Amino acid sequence: MIDFFIKVKQQEAQNLPFVIYSKPYKTELRGFFQKNDHLYFAETLDETGFVFAPFDGNQMILIPKNQSVIWEAEITASGMNNVAAFSKKEENLEQKVAFENMIEKAIQAIKRGDFLKVVLSRKEIVEILDFDLVTVFTRLIHHFPTVFCYCWYHPKIGLWMGATPERLLKASKKKFCTMALAGTQNFEGKTDVIWESKEVEEQQLVTDFILENLKGLTTELAISSPYTVQAGNVLHIKTDIEGVINKESKLNQVVSVLHPTPAVCGLPKQDAKDFILQNEDYEREYYTGFLGELNKKDFAEKKQKSDLYVNLRCMQIKDKKAHLYMGCGITKESIPEKEWNESVNKSMTIKSVL
16 A cells, blocks of 8 residues: 555656546545546546546536556555544634525425425635655545545646545446435434434435336346444444346446435426536535546456446645535525535535545
């Protein structure tokens, strides 16, 4: 792993694009180290490499395999296995009031029938005077081995890092799997918990949307029963969904149906997205976009695989500051203060590695 991180440091020093990542429950690190600083784009999702896509817009950035050196390494044991304690500082009252007012506005819009659900987010900025990419990423992969951890850099875009629990889509030939993930509560040492009706309803909306909108593109859809999963210091409700993409359908059609998911945008999708763009007081950029392997060759199975994740629990590093992003699903039963507290708890996931 030391040689792997030496390569990362060299790439960083040369201001060349790269991405390093580990998958849930895996002990391997993988890196794409681009050999030039050109900005490539994925136009059709038929390309091969690592894709990094924004929440809004079609400019999906690609680190192409044929323009990169690929490195792999085993994750070795670390003395940093426990999540660091991050004391809650005084709340920013102005931010709290603004966020709760935006949520109340959304609740009233839902009650009027404008949409069923919307996912609203906020940004929090933390000063990090002595940020070291390798140190923070090492903490990330050891603290969160059950989620997708990554660090992505391009000199023309910036540095992003995160630990996301939500897979957008995994596809191999025509088979695919995805998930409906929603609802949040604090992890108190066990996953056998009771969920309130608000969270259950919110997660069911996500499941129903995915199933309904995949009908025309897929066959043989199968779903699991909802179950509880842990992601850092919070719990979510998850339903697994799998099926087969129709012969005449393409991967980018399925991705366009799923992204942005109801778990990061809302329902109906366009109405919720319009509300987000009009009312959030910042640009999400790549937060709640998606990222991952595109058409990776699997030599054992002799087929190509794509594995894409939603960019949650993430931060952007710039000017010695970490820009943290947190979102909450809003329904007619939401209580603004509770949603604020949920966003604070989510911020602790990433703050624990800083």
